[in-house]
Amino acid sequence: MRCTLGVDIGTSSTKGVLAAEDGSILATATRAHDVDRPRTGWVEMDGRVWWDEFVAISRELLTSVPDAEVAGVGVSGMGPCILLADENDEPVRPAILYGVDTRSTAQIARLTTELGEDEITRVGGSSLTSQAGGAKIVWVAEEDPDAWARAKRLFMPASWLVRRLTGAYVLDHQSASQVSPFYDVEGERWHAPWWDAYADRIEAPPLTWAGDIAGAVMAEASALTGIPEGTPVITGTIDAWTEAVSAGAHGIGDLMLMYGTTMFLVATVAETLRTPSMWTTAGAFAGTRNLAGGMSTSGALTAWLKDLTDADYPQLLAEAADSGVGARGLLLLPYFAGERTPIQDPDARGVIAGLTLRHGRGDLYRAALEATALGVRHNVETMREAGADIRRIVAVGGGTQGRLWLQIVSDATGLVQEVPATTIGASYGAAFLAATAVAPAGAAPRIEDWNPVVDRIEPDPARRAAYDELFDRYLRLYAGTAEVVHELAESQRDAAHRDEAHRDGDR
Structure with a gap:
């Protein structure tokens, strides 16, 4: 075969x-x-x-x-x-x-x-x-x-x-x-x-x-x-970029949103766009250009919460759904490993605001999902401000298996997301590129045939106002905590250096 x-x-x-x-x-x-x-x-x-x-x-x-x-x-x-x-x-x-x-x-x-x-x-x-x-x-x-x-x-x-x-x-x-x-x-x-x-x-x-x-x-x-x-x-x-190929999201106006250990966004644009907040790159194919962004944690954050609470994903997702929009008054900044775009701040750190004794793990998990969604919105709005004409969003990666996360991202961004039949990711895109490279002249496969769109996630307009308000608070929370967080990041480095020196001394 x-x-x-x-x-x-x-x-x-x-x-x-x-x-x-x-x-x-x-x-x-x-x-x-x-x-x-x-x-x-x-x-x-x-x-x-x-x-x-x-x-x-x-x-x-x-x-x-x-x-x-x-x-x-x-x-x-x-x-x-x-x-x-x-x-x-x-x-x-x-x-x-x-x-x-x-x-x-x-x-x-x-x-x-x-x-x-x-x-x-x-x-x-x-x-x-x-x-x-x-x-x-x-x-x-x-x-x-x-x-x-x-x-x-x-x-x-x-x-x-x-x-x-x-x-x-x-x-x-x-x-x-x-x-x-x-x-x-x-x-x-x-x-x-x-x-x-x-x-x-x-x-x-x-x-x-x-x-x-x-x-x-x-x-x-x-x-x-x-x-x-x-x-x-x-x-x-x-x-x-290979994952974008796997989903057919590499045409002018396409945005590929990859749900993985980190979150990655690749917009294909007609010309070279330059902004200090994002990454301007060559595309996967000759003559193409991309404006790209990446969040340092997404799946890594949800996995951390799963391990911390000793719960499985179905439990957490069910409890997060019950928590509802706004996670019962919680707001989280997802910068647990610093942040890449659009704030470009390696000394950013995670912040959980609004915690009370009444909050449970489902609320925390909901806040984490909403934080990544607000981070996506921050990236998308920054890309548009730079001149990217984003007409089509294609969602890929392991996180697309959870409908709740997809819905929260669409609600927070106001964007429709298309989900292809196969979401196993970059390995599939690599196989497609290989098939294209070895195909006889005029017989190259089309990704639309290999991997058609099978689902569309529509934003719920009834939730738009709530997420607009949450996004405003998200931006203000980072601005309001950055000075203290940077001091904490410096303290973490100092502590890590002391630990390393101590370990070296024990050898």
């Missing part, structure tokens, strides 16, 4: 899928993993795990479908991640993850001063934030000189898998555009003056597009994975 294989390296798991030529799912596989948080603000992962899990998932998928004829392989992964490797492709240190890792604050400040914020925005499209991959490369150079002395190549999860599978050293344009400030978004190329000034030890990876074929599976990789030697492998890209 002819099919394509797609694998995505996510924050909390690696997922794989075998998709038939018509888009039907033949098999899925998952491997859960954890990220490492060795210090406050640091979020890392051993990049070697990515390949190990790819091998295990490929074996499982192909064993479960013995007659599978893999015509192509698609890859994607969280990002932008910075995995530096030596000349033998051995990682020199753990990979530094995307914007949830906030270690490069000093490097961001220095680069902004040295290069100028206006010039950084002109070249790369965006101001430097915790999402900026280039600043994290500079952090390694300054803070981990032993690793830097051995570093020769730059990888992200998708390009790491491509290297292991095919031997090709490439990176897609979309991922490269988030290695800020080293990518020229209008020229669609590395910005050589800044790369040479700050990352000269690293061989700049050649650039291609997400759906282009990067190479073919080598004999050694075939023996490990079970994928036939010579099978084409696409370049791939960052998971949020």
Whole structure:
């Protein structure tokens, strides 16, 4: 049976899928993993795990479908991640993850001063934030000189898998555009003056597009994975963009809203839009541009509450539904891991306002769902202010399985959300890109056929006024608590440093 294989390296798991030529799912596989948080603000992962899990998932998928004829392989992964490797492709240190890792604050400040914020925005499209991959490369150079002395190549999860599978050293344009400030978004190329000034030890990876074929599976990789030697492998890209592909949300005017461990938004726009509050990037396809945003917690916050209350999700959802709009007078800021867009504040922290002894876990869970919805609204309104013409919202990711969360987001934003039939995410989008890459001329599949829309979530106009009022309070709560919260964030860092020093002293 002819099919394509797609694998995505996510924050909390690696997922794989075998998709038939018509888009039907033949098999899925998952491997859960954890990220490492060795210090406050640091979020890392051993990049070697990515390949190990790819091998295990490929074996499982192909064993479960013995007659599978893999015509192509698609890859994607969280990002932008910075995995530096030596000349033998051995990682020199753990990979530094995307914007949830906030270690490069000093490097961001220095680069902004040295290069100028206006010039950084002109070249790369965006101001430097915790999402900026280039600043994290500079952090390694300054803070981990032993690793830097051995570093020769730059990888992200998708390009790491491509290297292991095919031997090709490439990176897609979309991922490269988030290695800020080293990518020229209008020229669609590395910005050589800044790369040479700050990352000269690293061989700049050649650039291609997400759906282009990067190479073919080598004999050694075939023996490990079970994928036939010579099978084409696409370049791939960052998971949020691949997820947008999986739902057909990559046309001008589309907004992809990804419900996952974090919340991600990708708007496809007709021209390069620049705003300091969001991320301007190249798109997954040649000539396209995106305005993107990301919240540092969404599913991570609901999982935290689940673990804290020792309740299961059905219980919490039922109790949250009973709590009603406004969570009986609770308001929560979801900044439990700092926040990315649109406030770009790594020192933001979670706030729960209005608590009384009468509140229960259902109220807290409702407040958490509403907080993420208000965060989505904050991002959407910021995108529109920057000039994005958002005409269509497509919801994807694991969180779409809960109707209550979807309804709260639509009610809080006033936006209709379309939900496609298949919401397993980026691995499915990667399989689709692979199917497109290997299709005969004129016979490429259409995502509308693979993954049609099956549900629409309409906002309830009766709840609009209540959420307008809640959104106003949400904005004022952040402004009113920011000074104290920043002081607490500094205290947390000091405490973490004392703990680390104490542990070092015990060794």
